[in-house]
Amino acid sequence: MEFARPRHRRPPEPIVPMINVVFLLLIFFLMSAQIAPPAPFDVTLPESGAGERAAPADTLYMDEGGRLAFNAVRGDAVLDALAARATPDAALQIRADAGMEARALARLLPELAAHGVAKVEIVTRAK
Amino acid sequence: MMQFGTPRPARRPSLTPMIDVVFLLLVFFMLAARFGHDLSLPMDTGGGAGAYDGPPRLVAITEGGVALNGRALPLDALAEALTPLMETPEDIVVLRPAEGVALQRLIAVSDALRAAGLMRLVVVE
Numbered sequence: 001m002e003f004a005r006p007r008h009r010r011p012p013e014p015i016v017p018m019i020n021v022v023f024l025l026l027i028f029f030l031m032s033a034q035i036a037p038p039a040p041f042d043v044t045l046p047e048s049g050a051g052e053r054a055a056p057a058d059t060l061y062m063d064e065g066g067r068l069a070f071n072a073v074r075g076d077a078v079l080d081a082l083a084a085r086a087t088p089d090a091a092l093q094i095r096a097d098a099g100m101e102a103r104a105l106a107r108l109l110p111e112l113a114a115h116g117v118a119k120v121e122i123v124t125r126a127k
Numbered sequence: 128m129m130q131f132g133t134p135r136p137a138r139r140p141s142l143t144p145m146i147d148v149v150f151l152l153l154v155f156f157m158l159a160a161r162f163g164h165d166l167s168l169p170m171d172t173g174g175g176a177g178a179y180d181g182p183p184r185l186v187a188i189t190e191g192g193v194a195l196n197g198r199a200l201p202l203d204a205l206a207e208a209l210t211p212l213m214e215t216p217e218d219i220v221v222l223r224p225a226e227g228v229a230l231q232r233l234i235a236v237s238d239a240l241r242a243a244g245l246m247r248l249v250v251v252e
Contacts, residue, residue: 015142022146026153033160046234050241051166093167102188102224102233106252113172121167124234 039095040069046098048124054093057121058085062096066104083115091119168237171219171249179219182212188224188236202236206243219247 041063060078061069070078082092092112096105105122112120186205187194194200195208209220220240224233237248 015146019142019146019149022149022153026149026156029153029156029160033156045165046231048166048168048234048238050238051168054165054167091167091169094170096230098229098231098234100230101226102228102230102250103226103252105230105233106224106250109170109172109250117172120170120172122170122234124166124168126164126166 040074041067043095043097044099045095045123045125047127049127051124054121054123057091057093058082058087059093059095059123062094062100062104062108064097064099066100068108079111079115082112082117085117088116089118091121092117093121093123095123168234168241169246171247179221181214181218184209184212184218184220186220186222186236186240188222188228188233190225190228190232193236202239205236206240206245209240209243209245213245216244217247218245219249220245222248222250223252224250 040061043061043063059070060082063069068075068078070081073081085092094105094108109120183196185196186209187197192199193202193205195205200208213220222233222236233250240248
């Protein structure tokens, strides 16, 4: 007696194309990402229509109240930390809150100059 | 003659752990990446080389408007009013935000000046 041949089990889903896609995404994120340490506090950058693309650099954070943060240093001690920077000639980026008083920045810039920071850039959000 | 077991067919290494690791990396980079690139505006610290010279170019910034050397102006007219006071576009323009003016306002004024080609801006108190 002849029975019908048992149906083949479906082959498992091919996994290699998925790995290809995942690797592609991985490479994309590796290339496009700027790995940056998280901001010490919430900073809403001001909006601007001018300027060049910001490259990763030493970053000084200022919050809405004008508090300073640079790496692990907080408060006025950042000025000494900035003076002892590993790359004193590189530009220093300031990420300051849009709602911060502009005079706080005006007060800070000459102090930075006095501590040997020659090039300063304000980081803004593209409009 | 000694009999060994039949040679086992070479097994393909399992792909699952590799996929786990790759997914982990993928998720890490997706979370750690900062998207929407930011812009950077160079600012003079006032301590650099190149002294100020020429006629006074003091732009006072208030919440509502700007004033060039004490004369109130609309923001659109500021760059034009500065032109006769500049010898070269590299001349320093001094920005002086009033008390309580937010950084966003200072950036807006500096944008207007940069759009007109004035790049050396100094912020003073």
